[in-house]
Amino acid sequence: MIKFGTAGLRGLMQPGEDGLNDYTVALATLGISRYLKQTCGKGKIIFAYDTRHHSREYAYLAAGILQKEGHQALIFPSYAPTPILAYSIRPLHADLGIVLTASHNPKEYNGYKVYGSDGIQINEATAAQIASNMEEEKYNTAYFINSACLPNLSAELPAPETITPAIVPSYIHDIQSLWQRKMNEEETCKMAAAQHNLKIVYTPVHGTGAAYFLPLLQHSSFADIIIVKEQAEPDPDFPTAPKPNPEYPEVLLPAIKQAEAVNADIVLVTDPDADRCALALPDTAGEWHQLSGNETGALLSAILIDNARSCQRRLNSDDYLVKSVVTDDFGAAIAKANGLSVCESLTGFKNICGTIPKLRAQGKRYFFGYEESVGYSYPDFVRDKDGLASCYLLAMAAAYVSTNGCTLWQYFNDLQKRYGYYVSAPFNIVNTASDGNEQIQKTVNEFRTNSPLLLAGGKLLQISDYLDGSIKIFAQDGTSVQQKDVLKLPKQNLVKFFYDNNLTLSVRPSGTEPKLKFYLDACASTRETAVELLQKAGNEIRNLLKQQK
C-alpha cells in the first residue's frame, strides 16, 4: 500500500495499491474523512492541484468524496502553487489542506500532500492514524464495489465550492512584508530605481509558478522580468526538463542561456509546484554559477539577519535557525556568529516547520528554516517551503546590494570569506528494481556495519545513527564508545559520519523517490581545498559501493 513519506503520499501513477491512482486517492480521502469524523466531526478542507496529468481530476474526486461524506470542500479555481495552499489554510479557517502534486518528480509521478489546521504538513502520528483508517476503508462498498465504480461515481459527486480569489492578493501582500529593511528617503529612492533596473530571468519549469511570480514581483516595481519562453507555459510532460528538479543543473540551462543573452543580473527558478527555488548568479567575469540549496539557504539566512539588524530587531539565542540534519553548517555558522540558536530536524518541512509550535510553546521564535534540497521557509505566513517567497526575497536582496554598488554574487563571496568555504557534493543512486527498496536498505546497513574509517585522508571521529538514536565516538587509537538513545529526534534510517578533516557523510533512503541518497559536505579555508576533499571522498565512496556489489 502506498505510504506517507517525507512529503505525503507520492508514487508512480499506475494501477494497484502501491500506485497513485483513482483508487488510492479515494482510499486516502476516505481515511481522511474518517480521521475528521474521529477528531472534529464535520471538517472544512481546502484543495489545490498542480499542472500534472490527473492532478485536477484527483483533486475533484477527493473533494467530491469529502462533500458526499458530509464535509465542506473548497478548491482553487485553477492550478495553484503548493505554498499558496499552505498559506490559505489559516486565513480560510480550514481543518485540513490537501494538494495534489508530485512537486519536482518526473511526469509519471503524482502525490497527495496533507496539511493540518495549523498550516503545517501532518505529523507521523496523524499520518499513521490516516493510514490505519485507509486499511479499514478498503471494504467500503459504497465506493469500491468494482473497478468501474469510481469513474462513474466521480461525475455524480457533489461539486466543491471555489476558493475566493481574494486569497491571492492577500498572499502577495503578506509575502512582500517579509522584506523588512530600514531605509532613509535617499536609500528608498535608490532601491526603487534598483528594483526597476534589475534584470531578472525566471522560469517556472512548465509548472504553476509564473501566474504568481509576476504579480508578486511586479507589485514591487520589478520591471525587467524575462520568463524563459520554452518553459513558461504549464505542460504536464515537462518537455524541456523531464526531471524538473531545480537542484539539477540541466534544468537551469535554458534560463542561464537566456540570462547570458540578455546580460541579466539574476536567474530564479521554481519547480513545477513552486515550493522549491533555485538561484544562479553571474560572477564578475560574467560566468554564471548555480548556488546549491546549502549555499542559497546560507545566503538567505545572512540577508534575513542583516535585514532584522537594520530594523533594530534584536536577535538573540531565543531566535532559531532550523535546518535538517542533512543540511550543511554554513547557515548555522552565520546564525551562531550573530547570536541566534540553531536546531536540527529530520528531512522534510513537516519536521522543519513542525518546530514552529514547539519553539513557540517554549517562548522561542522560529527565525528561518531551510534544507539542502532548495527549500526555504519563513516565519508566519507559509509553514512549508515557499519558492515564490524565496524568489521575491532574493530579487529584493539583489536590488538592495546593488544600491551599494555590490552584486549578490559578491555579497555571497564575502560570506564565504568570513565564515569559511562550505561546499557540498550530494549524489544519489536510483534503484527502480522490484526489490529496489530492500537493496537500498541493505546498502545503508552495509555502511552502518562496515563504516568507512577513513575518508579522503580524514579519520572517522563519530557516527550518529538516527535509527537507534546512538552516537559512537572514536578515539585516536581506533577504539570506540557508543551511547544509545542520545539523539533526540524521531527514529529514521539515517547514518551520519564525521571525519577529522571537516568532512561529513550522511546516508539515507529517499522518502519520496526510489533513491539512496549520499550527502557529502566539507568545510575548508579555500573553496579549492573543499572541492578537492569532496572529489576524493566521492570517488572513495563510489569504489566502496562497487566492492559491495
Ligand SMILES: O=P(O)(O)OC[C@H]1O[C@H](O)[C@H](O)[C@@H](O)[C@@H]1O
Ligand atoms: O530526501 P527525500 O525524502 O526524497 O525528500 C526530498 C524532499 O522532498 C520534498 O521536496 C520535501 O518537501 C522536502 O522537504 C524533501 O527534502
